[in-house]
Amino acid sequence: MDCFETAPPEPRAVPGDAAADPVLAVEGLSHSFGARTALGGVSFGVPAGRFTVLLGLNGAGKTTLFSLITRIYNTRRGSIRVFGFDMRRHPTQALARIGVVFQQPTLDPDLTVIQNLRYHGGLHGLAPADIEARASEELARIGLSERADERVRTLSGGQRRRVEIARALLHRPSLLLLDEPTVGLDIELRRQVLDHVHDLCRERGLAVLWATHLIDEARDGDGVVVLHRGRVLASGLVEAVCAATGAATLDDAFARLTDTGVRE
Numbered sequence: 001m002d003c004f005e006t007a008p009p010e011p012r013a014v015p016g017d018a019a020a021d022p023v024l025a026v027e028g029l030s031h032s033f034g035a036r037t038a039l040g041g042v043s044f045g046v047p048a049g050r051f052t053v054l055l056g057l058n059g060a061g062k063t064t065l066f067s068l069i070t071r072i073y074n075t076r077r078g079s080i081r082v083f084g085f086d087m088r089r090h091p092t093q094a095l096a097r098i099g100v101v102f103q104q105p106t107l108d109p110d111l112t113v114i115q116n117l118r119y120h121g122g123l124h125g126l127a128p129a130d131i132e133a134r135a136s137e138e139l140a141r142i143g144l145s146e147r148a149d150e151r152v153r154t155l156s157g158g159q160r161r162r163v164e165i166a167r168a169l170l171h172r173p174s175l176l177l178l179d180e181p182t183v184g185l186d187i188e189l190r191r192q193v194l195d196h197v198h199d200l201c202r203e204r205g206l207a208v209l210w211a212t213h214l215i216d217e218a219r220d221g222d223g224v225v226v227l228h229r230g231r232v233l234a235s236g237l238v239e240a241v242c243a244a245t246g247a248a249t250l251d252d253a254f255a256r257l258t259d260t261g262v263r264e
């Protein structure tokens with residue numbers, strides 16, 4: 001059963017949690033589908049330059065949370081602020097600062113790589129000259145400049161993912177959201193995509209929220225938000241969450257957190 005019928009545990013306050021002025025600030029966010037509570041009072045922050053893993057099992061509420069942050073769903077309870085812009089009151093300013101890579105691939109396989117990027121840039125109202133300059137910069141960065149005029153269907157899964165990330169960065173967002181972006185990729189491609197997004201955090205100060213159910217996608221130095229059955233059980237740097245739970249590894253911390261307080 002997916003409803004929460006018992007009182008949730010208090011999230012553990014962990015040192016090293018969101019900086020004073022995070023790029024993404026989520027406070028008291030709740031969402032229900034009829035009688036089913038998908039999110040119940042979720043709060044956390046993602047600061048600039050931090051790769052933050054939103055870690056949760058299937059059904060934890062990750063996609064619902066992303067749908068609220070991207071305004072696919074309206075926020076009815078709680079608040080979402082992006083760079084200080086409230087999603088309800090200033091959605092245009094907030095959304096302009098977000099780049100998204102959805103769980104399902106969204107490139108048009110029959111268009112070329114550059115056509116996909118131009119289309120996205122046009123939707124964001126970028127000038128054609130800016131689109132060309134930024135597209136060639138992003139494609140060079142992911143090592144796919146020479147594939148710009150090829151149809152997307154000729155690319156590997158990992159290359160397509162990197163093009164999706166390049167596309168999401170075209171309008172220069174401050175916050176990049178990725179929902180299970182490594183689904184379907186082999187171990188090596190997964191590592192490459194993870195390395196690439198870590199580099200973006202470090203080099204551009206991008207705030208990243210990376211949703212996954214794969215614990216090994218969180219590295220030391222990353223932030224982590226443990227979401228379980230619609231509740232945040234812990235958030236902070238990986239090392240701090242481990243220390244607060246008395247666990248040697250994040251695997252162990254996750255098992256301890258999800259075994260206590262929230263009933264199946």
Ligand SMILES: Nc1ncnc2c1ncn2[C@@H]1O[C@H](COP(=O)(O)OP(=O)(O)OP(=O)(O)O)[C@@H](O)[C@H]1O
Nearest residue numbers: 002033036038056057058059060061062063064065
């Ligand atoms: N459109 C919907 N209508 C009804 N219930 C929904 C809907 N979308 C999600 N849910 C329910 O909300 C809860 C959270 O689902 P959500 O898809 O957000 O989780 P998730 O962490 O993204 O899981 P997954 O990794 O499987 O995608 C689940 O109990 C799910 O069944």
